Amino acid sequence: MIDKPLERSVLPHTKLPARFWRKLGERLIVSVLFLAGLSSVATMAAIVLLLLWESLEFFRVVSFWEFITSTEWTPILSRDNPQYGILPLLSGTLVSAGVALLVSIPIGTVAAMYLSEFALPRVRDFIKPILEILAGVPTVVYGYFALLVVTPALQTILPDLGTFNLLSAGMVMGVMIVPFVSSISEDAMQAVPSNLREAAHASGSTRFQVAWRVVYPAAISGISSAYILAASRAVGETMIVSIAAGGLPQMVWNPMEQGATITAFIVQVAKGDLPRGTLEYQTIFAAGLTLIVITLALNIIGHFLAKRYREIY
Amino acid sequence: MVDESQTSEPVIAVKSGVELKAQAKDLNFFYGDNRVLKNVNLPVPDRKVTALIGPSGCGKTTLLRCFNRMHDLYPGNRYEGEIRLDALNILSRQVDPIEVRMRVGMVFQRPNPFPKSIYENVAYSLRVRGRIRRSILDEYVEGALTRAALWSEVKDRLQEPAFTLSGGQQQRLCIARALVSEPELLLLDEPTSALDPIATDSIENLLNELKSQVSILIVTHSMQQAARFSDYTAFMYLGKMLEFGNTTNLFAKPTNPKTEDYLSGRVG
Numbered sequence: 001m002i003d004k005p006l007e008r009s010v011l012p013h014t015k016l017p018a019r020f021w022r023k024l025g026e027r028l029i030v031s032v033l034f035l036a037g038l039s040s041v042a043t044m045a046a047i048v049l050l051l052l053w054e055s056l057e058f059f060r061v062v063s064f065w066e067f068i069t070s071t072e073w074t075p076i077l078s079r080d081n082p083q084y085g086i087l088p089l090l091s092g093t094l095v096s097a098g099v100a101l102l103v104s105i106p107i108g109t110v111a112a113m114y115l116s117e118f119a120l121p122r123v124r125d126f127i128k129p130i131l132e133i134l135a136g137v138p139t140v141v142y143g144y145f146a147l148l149v150v151t152p153a154l155q156t157i158l159p160d161l162g163t164f165n166l167l168s169a170g171m172v173m174g175v176m177i178v179p180f181v182s183s184i185s186e187d188a189m190q191a192v193p194s195n196l197r198e199a200a201h202a203s204g205s206t207r208f209q210v211a212w213r214v215v216y217p218a219a220i221s222g223i224s225s226a227y228i229l230a231a232s233r234a235v236g237e238t239m240i241v242s243i244a245a246g247g248l249p250q251m252v253w254n255p256m257e258q259g260a261t262i263t264a265f266i267v268q269v270a271k272g273d274l275p276r277g278t279l280e281y282q283t284i285f286a287a288g289l290t291l292i293v294i295t296l297a298l299n300i301i302g303h304f305l306a307k308r309y310r311e312i313y
Numbered sequence: 314m315v316d317e318s319q320t321s322e323p324v325i326a327v328k329s330g331v332e333l334k335a336q337a338k339d340l341n342f343f344y345g346d347n348r349v350l351k352n353v354n355l356p357v358p359d360r361k362v363t364a365l366i367g368p369s370g371c372g373k374t375t376l377l378r379c380f381n382r383m384h385d386l387y388p389g390n391r392y393e394g395e396i397r398l399d400a401l402n403i404l405s406r407q408v409d410p411i412e413v414r415m416r417v418g419m420v421f422q423r424p425n426p427f428p429k430s431i432y433e434n435v436a437y438s439l440r441v442r443g444r445i446r447r448s449i450l451d452e453y454v455e456g457a458l459t460r461a462a463l464w465s466e467v468k469d470r471l472q473e474p475a476f477t478l479s480g481g482q483q484q485r486l487c488i489a490r491a492l493v494s495e496p497e498l499l500l501l502d503e504p505t506s507a508l509d510p511i512a513t514d515s516i517e518n519l520l521n522e523l524k525s526q527v528s529i530l531i532v533t534h535s536m537q538q539a540a541r542f543s544d545y546t547a548f549m550y551l552g553k554m555l556e557f558g559n560t561t562n563l564f565a566k567p568t569n570p571k572t573e574d575y576l577s578g579r580v581g
Contacts, residue, residue, distance in 0.1 A: 195421060203414070203494070
C-alpha cells in the first residue's frame with residue numbers, strides 16, 4: 001500500500017526525482033565508493049601476483065635453497081658463474097634498517113612524548129610543522145646529504161670509515177623516519193584518556209613518570225604500529241642507500257662497511273637495460289618478493305605484539 | 314537571586330577540642346578570570362569523614378581538587394588564600410605540588426585504574442616514590458588491598474588486568490591505590506556516582522572502616538550518603554561555603570535557609 005510512488009515532494013516548490021533515478025543514483029554512488037575501496041586491495045593483489053609470476057620463472061632456474069642460503073650475489077657481475085644468494089642483500093638491508101631504527105625510534109618516541117605530554121601548545125604548533133617537513137624532503141636530497149655531509153662528519157670521529165657506508169645512510173634514513181614515528185606515537189598518546197593522567201598525578205608522580213609509566217604503556221598499541229611502519233619504511237627505502245651506501249653486494253654485519261640493500265640492487269638493475277625475460281631481469285622480482293615478505297612479516301609481528309602488550313583503557 | 318546583604322557571613326568552625334587535619338582559610342579560586350570559590354573556609358577534622366554537599370556547579374569538586382593542587386595541572390588556574398595541611402600552607406609557592414600529593418590521596422568519580430595488572434595498579438603509588446624491595450612492595454600491596462576490602466576477591470588473580478574487575482571492584486582498587494602510600498588525607502570525588510547500589514554500599518562500609526586511619530573529605534551529590542556515614546557536613550552554594558557542622562545537627566536543624574531548601578529538595 002505504501003508502494004504507490006509519491007506524486008510530488010512534501011516541500012512546496014520542490015520536486016523529487018522519479019524513484020527510478022533516485023535508486024540508480026544511490027546505487028551508482030555506492031558502487032563508486034566500493035570501487036575506491038577495492039582499488040587498494042586490487043593493486044596489492046596485482047603486485048603480489050606479478051612478483052609471484054616472475055619469481056616463479058626465476059625459481060625454475062635457480063633453486064629456492066640456493067636463493068636463501070648462498071652468501072654470494074653476482075647475477076650481473078659474474079658472466080660465467082653467477083651466484084644467486086639473497087643473503088648479502090638481506091644483510092645490507094637489515095644493517096641499514098637497523099641503524100635507521102636505532103636513530104628513529106628513540107628520537108621519534110621522545111619527540112612524541114615531549115609534544116604530547118610536555119610542550120606548551122605554542123611550542124607544539126611551532127615544532128610539529130617543522131618535524132613534518134622532514135618527512136617531505138625528497139629522499140634524493142637525503143641521499144646526497146648522507147654522502148656529502150654526514151659521512152665526512154663521521155669520518156672525523158671514525159677515520160676508517162669509507163666514502164660509502166651503511167652507517168651514514170642508515171642514520172640519515174633514521175632522521176627521515178623520525179616524523180613518522182613521532183606523529184603516530186603522539187596521536188596514540190593523545191588518545192590516552194586524561195583521567196589516567198590525573199590518577200597518576202594524584203599518586204604523586206612527576207610529569208615524566210606520568211608520561212613514561214602511564215601514558216607510554218597505555219598507548220603502546222598505537223606506538224608499536226608506528227615502530228612497525230618505521231621498520232617497513234626503513235626496509236623499503238631506496239634512494240638514500242643507493243647513493244650513500246655503495247652498491248657492493250657482500251655479507252655485512254658491520255655498519256661501517258659498504259653494502260647493497262635489496263632496494264638498491266633493484267634500482268641498479270632497473271637503471272641498466274636488461275632484456276625482459278632474461279634471468280638477470282627476473283632477479284629483481286625475486287628480490288622484490290623478498291621485500292614484500294619482510295614487510296608482511298613485520299606487519300604480522302606488529303599485529304601480534306600490539307595485541308599481546310595492549311593495555312585496554 | 315542571592316541578595317548579598319541578607320546573607321550574613323556564616324560561622325565556619327568546629328568546637329574547640331576537635332583536632333583538624335586540614336583547613337581552608339579564605340580560599341578563592343579562579344579559572345582564568347572566573348572566580349569559582351569565594352572566600353571559602355572549611356575545617357577538615359582529623360580522622361573523621363567530612364562530606365561536601367551542594368547543588369551541581371556549586372564548586373564542591375573544585376574545592377576538593379584544591380586540597381591536592383590538581384588545578385596546577387592546567388594553565389590559567391589561580392589560588393588565593395590558604396589551605397593548611399597540619400601547619401603547612403600547601404598553596405604556598407615554595408611547596409611542591411608533588412609533595413602535597415604524596416601526603417594526600419585521591420579517588421575519582423569514575424573508576425580509573427591504570428591499564429596494568431591489579432598488582433601493578435596498587436604498586437604504582439609506591440614505585441613512583443623510588444626503588445623499593447619486592448618483598449616490602451608485596452607486603453604493602455596486600456595491606457592496601459586488605460584495607461580496601463578487595464584482597465580476598467583478588468588474591469589469586471593479582472597479575473590479571475585491572476579491567477577484568479567489576480566497576481565496584483575497580484573503584485575499591487583505586488581506593489587501594491590511594492591508600493598504599495599511607496596518605497594523611499583521602500579525597501573522594503563522588504566515588505559512587507558511577508556504581509550500582511550494592512557496590513555503593515560496599516564502598517560506604519569501607520570508608521566507614523577507614524576513617525579510624527585517615528581523614529576523609531568526600532564530595533557527594535547524595536544527601537542520603539552524606540547523612541549515612543559522614544561526621545561533618547559542609548554545604549556549598551554558588552562558590553560559597555554556607556554552612557558547616559556536625560552532620561546530625563546540620564541535617565536536623567540547618568541554620569541557613571538555603572541549606573534547608575537544599576536538604577528538603579526545594580533546590581538543586
